[in-house]
Amino acid sequence: MESNLDRRPTWTFLTNHARVLSLIARDPDVRLRDVAAACHLTERAVQGIVADLEAEGYLTHTREGRRNRYRITPDTRLRHPAESDRTVASLLHLLLDDLNRSPAS
Numbered sequence: 001m002e003s004n005l006d007r008r009p010t011w012t013f014l015t016n017h018a019r020v021l022s023l024i025a026r027d028p029d030v031r032l033r034d035v036a037a038a039c040h041l042t043e044r045a046v047q048g049i050v051a052d053l054e055a056e057g058y059l060t061h062t063r064e065g066r067r068n069r070y071r072i073t074p075d076t077r078l079r080h081p082a083e084s085d086r087t088v089a090s091l092l093h094l095l096l097d098d099l100n101r102s103p104a105s
Helices: 016-026 032-039 043-055 088-100
Strands: 059-064 067-072
Touching: 016 032, 016 043, 016 067, 016 088, 032 043, 043 059, 067 088
Parallel strands: none
Antiparallel strands: 059 067
């Protein structure tokens, strides 16, 4: 008999774009190779996601030596019509705030 742990999920609550954005928000100096490893994606996929996020105005980057430093644009509205009244800052607050809390005992 197959358990729920043996099956690979066919959907997730967060998109890869949300995962990448939240990792960059946590560490603006993060290397894309580290983001790729944390998200279980290829570095090329993460580069494409970052390009998407930059094209839509969710983040920018500046070159500092051999590294990039990323900056989130917090007032950018979310894309989906159901969340278009929300900003990227509200999404990141939800994601990052919960990660920083310790579990209730």
